[in-house]
Amino acid sequence: MSTNSLSANDIKSFRAILDGEEYEVPYHRGEVLLDCMLRDGLDPAFQCMDGHCGTCMVIRLGGEVEMRKNNVLSQRDLGAGYVLLCQSIPLNDEVLVDCDG
Numbered sequence: 001m002s003t004n005s006l007s008a009n010d011i012k013s014f015r016a017i018l019d020g021e022e023y024e025v026p027y028h029r030g031e032v033l034l035d036c037m038l039r040d041g042l043d044p045a046f047q048c049m050d051g052h053c054g055t056c057m058v059i060r061l062g063g064e065v066e067m068r069k070n071n072v073l074s075q076r077d078l079g080a081g082y083v084l085l086c087q088s089i090p091l092n093d094e095v096l097v098d099c100d101g
C-alpha cells in the first residue's frame with residue numbers, strides 16, 4: 001500500500017528539524033503540527049497561532065500537508081516549500097519540516 005493513500009487518521013507521527021536535531025513527533029488526530037510539537041516539549045518559533053504573522057514559517061522537506069488558513073505566505077513562498085506550522089495538517093506519514101531554514 002502506498003503511504004500516499006493513508007488517511008489523516010492513520011498518521012502516527014511526523015519529523016521536524018529544530019536547532020540542528022531531528023525529532024519524531026507524535027501526531028494527534030485533528031491537530032496542527034505546531035500543537036503537536038508544543039505538546040511534545042519542543043519550542044518552535046510562533047506568535048499568532050492564526051496564520052497571520054509568519055513567525056512559524058518552516059520549509060517542508062518531505063511529505064504533504066494541507067494548510068487550514070494562509071494569510072501570509074505568497075505563491076512564491078508556497079512554491080519554495082514554505083508552510084505554516086500553526087496551520088498545517090499532515091496528509092501522509094512522510095512529513096518532514098525544517099524549522100531551522
Ligand code: FES
Pocket residue numbers: 045046047048049050051052053054055056057072084085086087
Ligand atoms: S504563528 Fe503566526 S502564522 Fe503561525
